[in-house]
Amino acid sequence: MEMLSGAEMVVRSLQDEGIEHIFGYPGGSVLDIYDAIFQSDEIEHFLVRHEQAAVHMADAYSRSTGKVGCVLVTAGPGATNCITGIATAYMDSIPLVVLSGQVPTFWIGDDAFQETDMIGVSRPVVKHSFSCRTAEDIPKAIKKAFYIASTGRPGPVVIDLPKDVQNPLNKFPYEYPESVSLRSYNPTLSGHKGQIKRAVSALVGAKKPVLYVGGGAIIANASKQVLQLAEKLNLPVTNTLMGLGAFPGEHEQFIGMLGMHGTYEANKSMHNADLIFACGARFDDRVTNNVDKFCPNAKIMHIDIDPTSISKNIHADLPIVGSVEVVLQQMLDLIDETNAMNDSNDINAWWDQINEWRAKDCLAYKTCDTHIKPQQVIECLYKVTKGDAIVTSDVGQHQMVAAQYYPFKEPRQWINSGGAGTMGFGLPAAMGCKIAHPDRPVVCVTGDGSIQMNIQELSTCMQYNIPVVILLLNNRSLGMVKQWQKMFYGGRQSHSYMDSVPDFVKLSEAYNHIGIKVDTIDELEPALTRAFELKERVVFVDVAIDPEEHVYPMQVKFGSMEDMYLSKTEQTDA
Amino acid sequence: MRRIISVLIENESGSLARVVGLFAQRGYNIESLTVSPTNDNTLSRMTITTDVVDNATLEQMMKQLHKLVDVLRVSELTQTPHVERELLLLKVRTVGPEAREEVKRTSDIYRGQIVDITQNLYTIQLTGAGSKLDAFVATMDECSEIVEIVRSGVCGIARGDKSLRA
Ligand SMILES: Cc1ncc(C[n+]2csc(CCOP(=O)(O)OP(=O)(O)O)c2C)c(N)n1
Ligand SMILES: [Mg+2]
Numbered sequence: 044m045e046m047l048s049g050a051e052m053v054v055r056s057l058q059d060e061g062i063e064h065i066f067g068y069p070g071g072s073v074l075d076i077y078d079a080i081f082q083s084d085e086i087e088h089f090l091v092r093h094e095q096a097a098v099h100m101a102d103a104y105s106r107s108t109g110k111v112g113c114v115l116v117t118a119g120p121g122a123t124n125c126i127t128g129i130a131t132a133y134m135d136s137i138p139l140v141v142l143s144g145q146v147p148t149f150w151i152g153d154d155a156f157q158e159t160d161m162i163g164v165s166r167p168v169v170k171h172s173f174s175c176r177t178a179e180d181i182p183k184a185i186k187k188a189f190y191i192a193s194t195g196r197p198g199p200v201v202i203d204l205p206k207d208v209q210n211p212l213n214k215f216p217y218e219y220p221e222s223v224s225l226r227s228y229n230p231t232l233s234g235h236k237g238q239i240k241r242a243v244s245a246l247v248g249a250k251k252p253v254l255y256v257g258g259g260a261i262i263a264n265a266s267k268q269v270l271q272l273a274e275k276l277n278l279p280v281t282n283t284l285m286g287l288g289a290f291p292g293e294h295e296q297f298i299g300m301l302g303m304h305g306t307y308e309a310n311k312s313m314h315n316a317d318l319i320f321a322c323g324a325r326f327d328d329r330v331t332n333n334v335d336k337f338c339p340n341a342k343i344m345h346i347d348i349d350p351t352s353i354s355k356n357i358h359a360d361l362p363i364v365g366s367v368e369v370v371l372q373q374m375l376d377l378i379d380e381t382n383a384m385n386d387s388n389d390i391n392a393w394w395d396q397i398n399e400w401r402a403k404d405c406l407a408y409k410t411c412d413t414h415i416k417p418q419q420v421i422e423c424l425y426k427v428t429k430g431d432a433i434v435t436s437d438v439g440q441h442q443m444v445a446a447q448y449y450p451f452k453e454p455r456q457w458i459n460s461g462g463a464g465t466m467g468f469g470l471p472a473a474m475g476c477k478i479a480h481p482d483r484p485v486v487c488v489t490g491d492g493s494i495q496m497n498i499q500e501l502s503t504c505m506q507y508n509i510p511v512v513i514l515l516l517n518n519r520s521l522g523m524v525k526q527w528q529k530m531f532y533g534g535r536q537s538h539s540y541m542d543s544v545p546d547f548v549k550l551s552e553a554y555n556h557i558g559i560k561v562d563t564i565d566e567l568e569p570a571l572t573r574a575f576e577l578k579e580r581v582v583f584v585d586v587a588i589d590p591e592e593h594v595y596p597m598q599v600k601f602g603s604m605e606d607m608y609l610s611k612t613e614q615t616d617a
Numbered sequence: 618m619r620r621i622i623s624v625l626i627e628n629e630s631g632s633l634a635r636v637v638g639l640f641a642q643r644g645y646n647i648e649s650l651t652v653s654p655t656n657d658n659t660l661s662r663m664t665i666t667t668d669v670v671d672n673a674t675l676e677q678m679m680k681q682l683h684k685l686v687d688v689l690r691v692s693e694l695t696q697t698p699h700v701e702r703e704l705l706l707l708k709v710r711t712v713g714p715e716a717r718e719e720v721k722r723t724s725d726i727y728r729g730q731i732v733d734i735t736q737n738l739y740t741i742q743l744t745g746a747g748s749k750l751d752a753f754v755a756t757m758d759e760c761s762e763i764v765e766i767v768r769s770g771v772c773g774i775a776r777g778d779k780s781l782r783a
Contacts, residue, residue, distance in 0.1 A: 166638050171686040174630070174631070227626070351684050354676070
């Protein structure tokens with residue numbers, strides 16, 4: 044059998060797992076692994092400028108491909124710098140394996156230099172973790188980590204690797220396990236037959252159904268089944284912020300995103316539905332608004348691979364544990380077998396009602412002569428990219444506007460931190476996507492606050508030539524915070540504006556990138572066109588937008604789903 | 618509502634921390650927790666007593682426990698016939714022969730055992746359901762001075778055919 048050191052086993056195990064890209068930052072406790080990486084031609088490593096960015100890159104690499112993202116960092120601060128990234132991935136169920144160095148086993152517990160209990164610090168935000176106490180533990184731990192990260196409800200897994208375990212002088216027999224099975228871990232994939240039957244009959248019997256599709260449908264690769272089911276039964280479909288792209292944004296049956304900044308028609312339809320069919324969505328508080336007033340007349344059907352998501356916030360009348368893809372396919376098969384069909388009169392009447400709500404055109408906005416509106420920027424982005432770009436975003440108003448005004452055609456095209464709402468996610472996320480999809484246009488829609496939370500990665504872009512477009516909706520403020528202060532805090536703008544926004548054009552140029560400043564609407568389309576034509580360069584487009592613009596619709600706090608502000612002056616009847 | 622949850626979990630470093638962390642993180646209350654390896658020493662058995670406001674919370678708690686990768690089985694004991702036992706060690710100070718006689722008599726009534734004795738101190742061992750231990754402690758508090766008290770927390774098992782196995 045082949046003899047390898049612990050450090051070599053780490054690299055070989057990753058190779059045997061099929062890993063091609065890894066994101067990381069070296070340090071004392073992982074130098075042996077870095078030396079083994081130096082000698083491998085199969086794994087390409089990207090050196091970031093901050094470990095948090097490495098995790099976001101791996102995360103978005105995973106979101107845009109479905110593969111597991113992989114990160115390597117040193118002990119102590121290297122590891123703790125990853126925590127925000129890990130928490131971000133955890134909240135959105137993204138499969139990651141994070142390898143972190145550790146002080147040698149014989150120093151653990153002694154407060155050695157750079158000793159941090161990474162297993163303990165990360166525990167609340169990981170799916171699972173492993174600590175390797177001998178070199179022989181490594182291949183098995185890595186195999187299990189990838190298996191756990193990518194199956195069931197995916198999530199991040201941390202592997203702690205003490206320095207002595209990596210020792211290049213000690214060689215051990217290496218064998219990468221073919222497969223794993225864990226007696227304590229067996230995710231359910233297919234739905235209970237009886238439940239499938241009941242679900243089909245409830246669905247075809249419903250007069251006012253809504254298909255409510257979340258990020259779980261994307262993770263499960265269930266878009267095909269969602270489309271088939273929706274078209275077969277002529278169902279209205281709404282996507283969550285995480286589910287955008289799971290159902291085509293320009294499809295006639297798409298009624299928009301739902302929730303806090305969802306469309307009027309989506310929130311109205313939910314509230315007035317008689318059946319809500321949740322597919323890989325988890326009734327998050329940013330969707331339901333006040334749970335006591337949630338959809339009073341609706342029967343709730345819920346598919347989720349994670350039983351804890353079912354009946355956590357909203358009681359499910361018809362729970363189905365399983366993969367969205369498998370369960371929907373089971374339902375489609377049963378519908379075909381039994382020729383089950385809903386009453387088209389009922390559904391048409393429901394559509395008449397929905398179309399009435401749609402006619403309100405809740406996303407219409409007023410343009411003005413003096414300022415560019417953020418909505419105009421996203422619409423222009425859509426036009427210039429023909430709707431084909433991978434769009435990542437940061438967190439704030441710009442994120443919501445991107446979600447509302449760029450109708451995503453397909454899954455894995457919209458990459459954002461939905462569950463955690465992590466500012467600083469956007470740029471490294473775009474880089475991760477670009478590395479995975481070098482031939483596709485990738486753009487990061489960002490804000491002047493968010494971009495400064497990981498702006499150091501412009502340097503990583505320079506080193507590896509990762510040509511993403513950065514589209515900054517610059518309102519010289521923490522816009523979303525300011526909006527809340529305007530609406531709910533008497534307009535007191537406590538620390539939500541930025542007096543010293545840097546010159547982003549010069550900053551980009553300092554990193555040898557191209558910066559374009561856009562101040563008027565006439566400059567917008569040419570600037571974006573140029574940005575996407577410069578395929579080999581990072582282009583930073585800094586667009587000065589109206590600092591007073593708010594995001595609407597917006598649900599009224601403590602209200603039902605259908606209670607919304609529609610503009611600064613208009614509100615649905617309470 | 619008081620509930621007793623039995624958990625069968627991999628006997629690995631960090632397993633206990635994950636369970637305790639889960640309770641802390643989700644704001645669940647732990648009244649007592651006992652853990653020990655089983656006859657198969659790759660597995661540990663835990664008994665957790667908790668107080669939940671409603672069944673939905675209990676259900677969520679059990680699902681969350683089961684979601685932990687290390688956990689094999691989870692069950693709740695109080696809704697079906699079961700046996701629960703707890704061990705108490707109680708050290709009391711007594712002054713004078715009369716008081717000592719009273720302590721001895723009370724222990725006997727409760728079927729406690731005196732396991733250590735000095736001139737003024739008795740250490741008494743008692744097993745039983747938690748309520749019995751509570752009553753015993755209250756009685757002893759009247760006839761002696763309680764110096765030290767230690768309770769194991771509840772161990773529980775289902776009666777009859779029901780069993781929690783890997
Ligand atoms: C790391 C982090 N810190 C704070 C917040 C709270 N927060 C949410 S949106 C926002 C403002 C973001 O400002 P900017 O990036 O300029 O976006 P805008 O809303 O102006 O479009 C803040 C501070 C957060 N989501 N993440
Ligand atoms: Mg801003």
